[in-house]
Amino acid sequence: MKIKGILKRGLSFAMVFSMAASVLVGCGNSKKKNEESVLQKESSGSKEYVYKTEDINLDGIDFEGANICGLKSVGDKIELVATYKDGNAKVVTFNPDGTDVQSSDFSINKDEELSYVTIDNDGGFYALREAPKGGDASSEASTDEDLPTASDKFSVENKDLFIEQYDASGKVVNSFACPDKSAGGYNFNVFNLAISGDGKLYVADTEGIQEVSFDGGLKTVIDTQKSDSPYKESYFRIYDGKDNQIYAYDFGGTDNVFKFDPAKGELSEPLEELNEVTDFGISFFGGAGYDLYISTGEAIYGYSAEKKEAVKLINYIDSAIELDSGISTMTAVGDGEIVGAIPGFDYKYSLVRLTKVPTDQVKDKKIITLGGIAIDWRVSQEAIKFNRTNDEYQIKIVDYSNGENTVDGSHDEAIQKFDMDIVSGNIPDIMVFFDEQPYKKYQNKGLFYDLKPLFDKDEDLKGIKFLPNMEKAMMTDDGKLYSVFNEFLIGTVLAGQKNTGDKKTLSYKDCDDIISQTGNKYDLAFGPMDQNTALEYGIFYAGDKFVDVQNKKCAFDSDEFKKLLEFAAKFPAEIDYEKLGEDSYSNYGSGQSLFMYKQLSGYTDYRTLKRAILGDEISYIGCPNDEGVNESVIIPDWRYAISAQCECPEVAWDFLKRFWYDDFYAKRNYEYGFPVTESGLKFVADNSMDNPYTINESGEKEYYTDSYPIGGTDVKITPLKQEEVDYLTDFILSVDKVDGNDPEIKKIVTEEAAAFFSGQKSADEVAKIIQNRASIYVNESN
Structure with missing residues (x-):
């Protein structure tokens, strides 16, 4: 499981607010000192990373509906390039304080896009221009026949790419038409552009890194396609640093950063000092001061080549900068000063100046720590909003999967670090558990605060209606509310009704009969x-x-478990991937596969299953069993709990409850997980009855028709109908059990079951051993 970036958006949306800088002092004083504590490390020293933001207003320039696609310091000026949805574009220069504004207008075709704008030292610039081979995407909801398919909209195969040179007024000076196919025969794509100290242009693309000549074409300098290349299968992006030093970032493989020497055609050894800060969504920019600046999803760092170190400069949450991914439209203009163009949550760019706040001027606030692994980007957004409006408290997010906190970036290591903090008494005030963590082992040790009294008396929640099965799913048997969640998946087994009829459950014999009758x-x-x-x-x-x-x-010593053992033994010991084929879903269309274990993540997931994969009405039958019970389960996505040690649980609760508000659900630009509220579920259900869309730089919806590849053919995925939505909704509301995930139990069962599968022990013997081991574990760990 790749834990970083799971819920990162495709674009960086941000809003910068001018406010008095604030930071943290401890909400609780009961935490033990521990030199290895991630919590203590991450929640201390925050005053060093606080910058204030000020809007830069340029006379006569309106960025409404603009995409600022390039920004750089040029001499003592700053230059930016902005494009608009209507095809208009501007080149703007100004002083860092926003004075002496000069602009030139130019235009591109309405259905074309400029990207990877790289500004040279003379004020001209280079860019990639993308032009659709067919029509452009529709910004109006229309019939399916009028809309492009997903492959038409997103595939580079359906675009013409041009690398172009523009003068300081935006006039095209040179243009190079990129090839449709690379030397290896696959689609050619461009990742970005950079300029060397001698003024030569380089492109990072599917071939590697190449020098661009408008007369002679592309000349490969770093080859990523040759079988003997040390960078085979790497994908690079290149960035201008200080003194025109180009840096290459391998975003497709190792996450390593290199210095690029164009003259020698070489990359340096990996800059290991940057390994801790490279992560999903990272970007880079240059300017005065440091040799290179790194913008991540949480902070901005300055890199010193001489000292071989990356220094954290800005923490987004501490500084109330609403960013959740790296951006390159920034430039450092002096010590502790950065000018940047930041896209807002409302898709409106803000031109801002970031300046460091002296530590003695940073207002103290009481800290509420929120700790977890691969934390949802929407939580970071809510933390910034909370911090901006609360004068006494501040949320501090501690992500244990952050590159600075782990060696190999694995979720196992992150969980270990999390456990170490809790064992040593360094417990976050708010704990976040993703679906693979056995949260109950913490709950049953008395680490969680009972949220039921806060839930019952909260007036803000009176108007929120929860799904009838969700409150029960969050409660313990004795009526306690130790953790909450805002979204969930449904774990089930599903099948086409042509095989199951109207059955709601299947016995083990039913499975045998259906498999036999279909010749499988x-x-x-x-x-x-x-x-x-x-x-x-x-x-x-x-x-x-x-x-x-x-x-x-x-x-585990029950007859039900022994029958489950016998059922599992009918499957192969190992999957025969050659027989399964490269496209395993196509086996459902051919009739070789009949049933599917599935964690259903949304209405659009159901839509794809019905339209493309199964091509049939779907039965949600749950795991086979002989008790006549539909064994489908609720799988909470992230669980949130407040520490019993938290000295301000009411304040922590005031933050947590925001995750049930409609505007929190409305932030999703894709569907993963069902909301626990009636209005949230209706929101995603209604969306599934419309065509999918993306949001362009102007904040407009661009619709397209979804599709799914099956057996070498793209199957069109049409919107759901109301009766289909109702069918799935009824099933969702019928599920009232919560999953029984526990990695340690899983380990015990699989270790001991091997003896039964191999014929060394009987089901009775194995069940007895598992019962003994599992009982010891459950009693000792709880």
């Missing part, structure tokens, strides 16, 4: 499935049937 076998009937995975799903989707953590009981 267990090796493909459930898609890519082996013995261990089938067994794990059977436990995972059984809720607390086999493991009741709250009451410290296990039931």
